[in-house]
Amino acid sequence: MGTTAVYTLGTSSTNSPPSIRHSGKLIYNGFKRPVIRARHNVTQQDKHSSQTTHFGYETVDEREKAGRVRQVFDSVATKYDVMNDLMSGGLHRLWKIITISRSGAKPGMKVLDIAGGTGDLAKAFSKKVGPSGEVWLTDINNAMLTCGRDRLLNDGTVVKTAQCDAEKLPFPDGYFDIVTVAFGLRNMTHKDGALAEMRRVLKPGGKLMVLEFSKVTPLLAPIYDFYSFQVIPRVGKVVANDSDSYRYLAESIRMHPDQETLKQMMEGVGFDRVHYHNLTGGVVALHIGDKF
Template sequence: MQDSSSSGDSGKSTTHFGFQTVEEVEKARKVAEVFHSVAAKYDVMNDLMSAGLHRAWKAFTIARADVRTGMKVLDIAGGTGDLSKAFAKRVGPSGQVWLTDINDSMLRVGRDRMVDAGLLLPTAVCDAEKLPFQDGYFDRVSVAFGLRNMTHKDRALAEMRRVLKPGGKLLVLEFSRVAKPLAPAYDWYSFNVLPWLGKKVAGDEESYRYLAESIRMHPDQETLVDMMRHAGLSRVRYFNLTAGLVALHEGVNLG
């Protein structure tokens, strides 16, 4: 289901925060609270929740990105920096990788990880719906597990296309629609095990309940293809990973 906005009786625009309907300005605050809360345990929880599979999903994304020496890469909602770190090793000293996130708690964790790895990358707290970069600046733009938290996904996708060079590629790695035979077991895991893990490991049950709900509200594979095309991207395609639990979408800016 697409995360859409509407105007209620108050005239204020509303949107989804998980299964709740909230005002748009309220969603931004609530999403920020989620990631301020989970930042310190984010990597540990990713390993536990996915049984380490998130590393394979990201490795596939990195391979599909085909980042080469001298390229400029923008990692949106880069969080703790897994993709940025891999990209930085590929672009070399003549290239540039920007690690960005709208949440400063997540960005601090990512920046510290980069420094620990001996990488000094440019970082910026920025909103994907209003990117502070000039048109056609980047060869690659990536967003991993961040698009579903954005209020206006159409605006964010249009901004991602705007900052891509002609011939540049956008890669969107996100939870998607799992194969139907697996859906009942996946639903049970999502709404029972994830909140329990969040409570025990991160001390935050509700943030991981939101995670499960936000996945269900995110556009399915074909809907996201349509959204990317509407944003002006071409050659849009997707790869289902782990039976559609996650999908990698990619599109090219033909200029």
């Protein structure tokens, strides 16, 4: 017996995109903003929905986490770029440039940006792959996706958009050359399931790039902890009148797997040649894995 997942897809292009099929069912029919329903078989993760997971430092029912994460990003969506500047001291822009430079993106390639926020990576990839390529900006959160889509439209950048769950991607097997997720994996309930889905939609020879906050060097740890738990929530209160959401984001970083653990998780779902680069003393790490 299956469960039904509902996704809203759209495109900032005036041209109709190609149809995409998943499990033999047409889920994108070329209209500008259709609502589609893709049927998925119940997975082992669905059966374990009564298990617990973490929401920051809290232990919550798995079924509760997605809703609470959605509330956080509903709250910070309009201030997302400011939030990234606060969380990284503005360095996220440099980290994304490094990610793009290591991607090997070329004209004509297909790129999927998961949890794409306000579209920084999607915009950069659009320039790399050109009009013969294809870039999808996706996010599970409608407020975030709307902000990203509108921002790209205002900039004159043409990408396709899809509101979807990274654990149940509505794309066929072997469709993309590159999949990226920046500062989004730590918010996913079943990270291994999401990583497996990312591998599924990659072509043989394709590449996954995970840019995420990680474990800093011991020398930086005291300063980083003070900044994360004392400075960021207070600034979040001033900037967005929401200290709780910013506190959760800081806690979610501490609960995210460290560099070696994430490397092993990627290898565990079948990625090859997995390696990572520590950036800014391990404040973030860029993990890269290939699909052969």
